[in-house]
Amino acid sequence: MTTTTATAASSSLPALPATPEPVKIGVVSISDRASTGVYVDKGLPALKEWLTQALHNPITFEERLIPDDRDGISAALIELVDAGCSLVLTTGGTGPAPRDVTPEATLAVADKEMPGFGEQMRQISLTFVPTAILSRQVAVIRGQSLIINLPGQPKAIAETLEGLKAEDGTQKVNGIFAAVPYCIDLIGGPYLETRDAVCKGFRPKTAVRVRA
Known part of the structure; x- marks a missing residue:
């Protein structure tokens, strides 16, 4: 839910600043071939473009x-969390192939697992391809950061x-991003403000903040 809707329940929360709060986001593309220059990586540009369109917040990207x-x-995930990234999105390496180890690497740094994100991603992808059932994306909390594994293709990411x-x-x-702003609220991160035309974030009425 965007901050344009005021509610009586939100009056006890601190008012939002005059402009959206800056946020630092980590974006990680995981690929043997792209990382060695065999082909041009498309994951990082896709993640950055989508996030820039979806959020009102000024974003500093750590790539x-x-x-x-x-x-x-x-x-890399630990480094990005330690650098202050409230959100870290990865792309690639979530299939069943021997070299696909992104979920294992992500779970290894987790304080808490958030299984609903992976469940919803597979449900969405299954409406397009039956092989979505082979995807193993996970999401976790580490400290005050949310880490989410995304699919490898730009279209599937969106x-x-x-x-x-x-x-x-x-x-x-x-989509899964509708739940991201409130999740980051709950772990002590910045207040993310979404652009409804791209993705409408949802918060309970008691968690909605408004501008003074």
């Missing part, structure tokens, strides 16, 4: 393009983040 190495992935809309433009299936 990583790394190979499919479990220890290296875990180290679909899982935004969800599915009906022909009349109404939301048919919620």
Whole structure:
């Protein structure tokens, strides 16, 4: 829910600043071939473009393009969390192939697992391809950061983040990003403000803040 809707329940919360709060976001593309220059990485540009369109908040991106190495992935995630990234999104390495180790590397650095994100991503992708059942994306909390594994293809990234809309433009299936702002609220992060035309974030009425 955006901050344009005032509610009586939200009056006890601190008022929002005059402009949206800055946020630092980590984006990680995981691919042996892209990281060695065999082909051009498309994951990082797709993540940055979508987030820039979806959020009103000024974003500082921390980018990583790394190979499919479990220890290296875990180290990069820890580094991004320690650097102050409230949200870290990864793309690639979530299938069943021997080199697909992103979920294992992510779980290795977790304080808490958030299984609903992976469950919803697979449900969305299954409306397009039956092989979505092979995807193993996970999401976790580490400290005050939310880490989410996303699919490897830019189109699938947008679909899982935004969800599915009906022909009349109404939301048919919620994307996972609708729950991200409130999750980050709950772990002590910045107040993310979404652009409804891209993805409408949801908060309970008691968690909605308004501008003074």
